[in-house]
Amino acid sequence: MALTLFISDLHLDSTLPELTDLFVQFMHEQAPKADAVYILGDLFEAWVGDDDDRAGTQLFIDELRALADKDVPLFVMPGNRDFLFSSEFEKRCHCTLLNDPTVIDLYGTPTLLMHGDSLCTDDIKHQESRALLRSTDWKSRFLDQPLEDRIQQAKEYRSMSRKHLKDAPDAIMDVNQEAVINAMREHKVQQLIHGHTHRPAIHSLTVNGEQARRIVLGDWNSQGSVLSCNESDCRLTRF
Numbered sequence: 001m002a003l004t005l006f007i008s009d010l011h012l013d014s015t016l017p018e019l020t021d022l023f024v025q026f027m028h029e030q031a032p033k034a035d036a037v038y039i040l041g042d043l044f045e046a047w048v049g050d051d052d053d054r055a056g057t058q059l060f061i062d063e064l065r066a067l068a069d070k071d072v073p074l075f076v077m078p079g080n081r082d083f084l085f086s087s088e089f090e091k092r093c094h095c096t097l098l099n100d101p102t103v104i105d106l107y108g109t110p111t112l113l114m115h116g117d118s119l120c121t122d123d124i125k126h127q128e129s130r131a132l133l134r135s136t137d138w139k140s141r142f143l144d145q146p147l148e149d150r151i152q153q154a155k156e157y158r159s160m161s162r163k164h165l166k167d168a169p170d171a172i173m174d175v176n177q178e179a180v181i182n183a184m185r186e187h188k189v190q191q192l193i194h195g196h197t198h199r200p201a202i203h204s205l206t207v208n209g210e211q212a213r214r215i216v217l218g219d220w221n222s223q224g225s226v227l228s229c230n231e232s233d234c235r236l237t238r239f
């Protein structure tokens with residue numbers, strides 16, 4: 001039986017043992033049954049560089065790599081927290097990094113995959129910092145620093161981001177409908193799967209006068225969230 005799994009927004013953090021257990025459980029019980037596993041961003045709470053060799057980080061890498069050993073292809077898209085994934089990460093976990101956006105053929109349906117933060121165009125502050133942090137200049141200056149300094153800075157960024165999340169109005173934190181339709185038109189798809197907003201749902205919409213759908217993956221907290229797709233349908237579940 002065909003099965004493709006999509007997850008996102010796990011926000012893995014080695015200081016959170018319950019979340020770590022949930023991830024390990026998913027990687028051992030559900031992921032090996034799939035034809036392919038897609039992680040659409042924010043796998044990690046923060047990624048400070050592919051050279052992060054702390055034991056807590058290595059444990060996650062080992063779990064990812066074990067999937068490749070079971071011949072289940074693993075595709076990882078960077079999110080706004082782990083946008084520093086690079087080729088060394090691919091080598092370490094035997095996965096394939098995906099560009100945001102990427103179009104795949106999901107059992108015959110062209111499907112656009114995105115992390116989702118680029119669709120939140122009403123959040124001007126996020127879009128500004130996104131543009132800055134993705135610049136080659138910023139990345140190389142950040143990565144040139146010792147690991148310890150990067151870890152410290154990531155902590156500061158996270159507390160700034162938490163403050164922004166708390167202060168920003170709820171509506172601007174969701175996707176902008178026009179941005180969604182534009183992206184789907186541009187990539188000529190009637191199906192979009194993304195994460196980031198932590199608002200799991202399957203939305204119907206009209207794109208180019210035709211029925212389309214936007215599937216939003218859920219975040220992980222005390223429960224895991226997974227989208228399971230086969231030839232006939234996709235469904236969101238918690239576990």
Ligand SMILES: [Mn+2]
Nearest residue numbers: 042079080196
């Ligand atoms: Mn995100």
